[in-house]
Amino acid sequence: QVQLVESGGGLVQAGGSLRLSCAASGRTLSMYTTGWFRQAPGKEREFVAAISWRGGITDHADSVKGRFTISRDNAKNTVYLQMNSLMPEDTAVYYCAASLRVGVRREGDVDYWGQGTQVTVSS
Numbered sequence: 001q002v003q004l005v006e007s008g009g010g011l012v013q014a015g016g017s018l019r020l021s022c023a024a025s026g027r028t029l030s031m032y033t034t035g036w037f038r039q040a041p042g043k044e045r046e047f048v049a050a051i052s053w054r055g056g057i058t059d060h061a062d063s064v065k066g067r068f069t070i071s072r073d074n075a076k077n078t079v080y081l082q083m084n085s086l087m088p089e090d091t092a093v094y095y096c097a098a099s100l101r102v103g104v105r106r107e108g109d110v111d112y113w114g115q116g117t118q119v120t121v122s123s
Contacts, residue, residue, distance in 0.1 A: 001026045001027065001112075002024055002025075002026045002027045002029065002032065002098050002111075002112045003024065003025045003026045003112075004022055004023070004024055004096045004097075004098060004112055004113065004114035004115075005022070005023050005024075005025075005096075005114060005115070006020060006021065006022050006094065006095070006096045006114045006115065006116060006117040007020070007021050007023070007117060008020040008021050008117060009094060009117030009118045009119045010118075010119070010120070011120045011121075011122065012086055012119075012120070012121055012122070013121070013122050014086060014087055014088055014121055014122065014123050015085060015086065016086050016121070017082070017083060017084045017085075017086065018083045018086065018119060019080055019081065019082050019083070020036070020080065020081040020083065020094055020096075020117060020119075021078055021079070021080055022034065022036075022078060022079040022080070022081075022096030022114060023076075023077060023078050024077045024078070024079075024098070025077070028074070028077060029072070029074065029077045029078070029079065029098065030053055030054075030074040030077075031053060031100070032053055032098040032099055032100060032111070032112075033050060033051070033052055033053055033098070033099045033100075033101060033102060033103065033104050034050065034051055034053075034072060034079045034096065034097065034098050034099075034104070035047065035048070035049060035050030035051070035059075035070070035096075035097045035098075035099070035104040035105075035110075036048040036049050036050075036070065036079075036081045036094055036095065036096060036097070037094070037095045037097055037107070037110075038090075038092035038093065038094045038095065038119075039092055039093050039095070039116075040089075040091060040092040041092075043092075045095065045107060046061070047061050047104075047105045047106070048060070048061050048064055048068065048081070048094070049061065049064065049068055049069075049070035049081060050070065050103065050104045050105065051070045051071065051072050051079065052102070054074075055071065055072045055074070058070055058071075059103070059105065064083075064090075067083065067084050067085045067086075068081060068082065068083050068084070069081070069082045069084075070082075079096065081094070083119070086119075086121045087121060088121045088122065088123045089121075090119060090121050091119060091120050091121050092118075092119060093116040093117065093118050093119075094116060094117050094118075094119050095113055095114055095115075095116045096113070096114035097110040097112065097113055097114070098110070098111060098112040099111050099112075
């Protein structure tokens with residue numbers, strides 16, 4: 001079992017930045033491909049970014065490429081999502097996800113979920 005706890009969400013103006021963190025406990029996160037998903041009000045949860053267990057391969061949704069960067073520090077058992085140039089349409093609850101699979105672009109690929117952290121971007 002892996003427990004995931006997100007932090008770093010909040011309210012920010014458009015154009016601003018936030019860094020989300022996902023801290024794992026229970027088992028080492030280095031065994032898992034780890035990713036971020038988000039769910040905006042009235043919308044389905046969508047893939048944002050993922051990183052391989054060693055950190056050498058990253059994958060970002062087209063909507064966030066060039067603005068968001070996923071990274072990980074296995075020594076700290078933590079994964080990060082640096083979000084720059086935030087836009088109102090980035091407003092959502094952001095969820096950390098861990099998977100034993102190589103890829104994690106679909107909800108069905110996820111083995112463990114965090115509880116989510118709210119990100120609100122004002123215009």
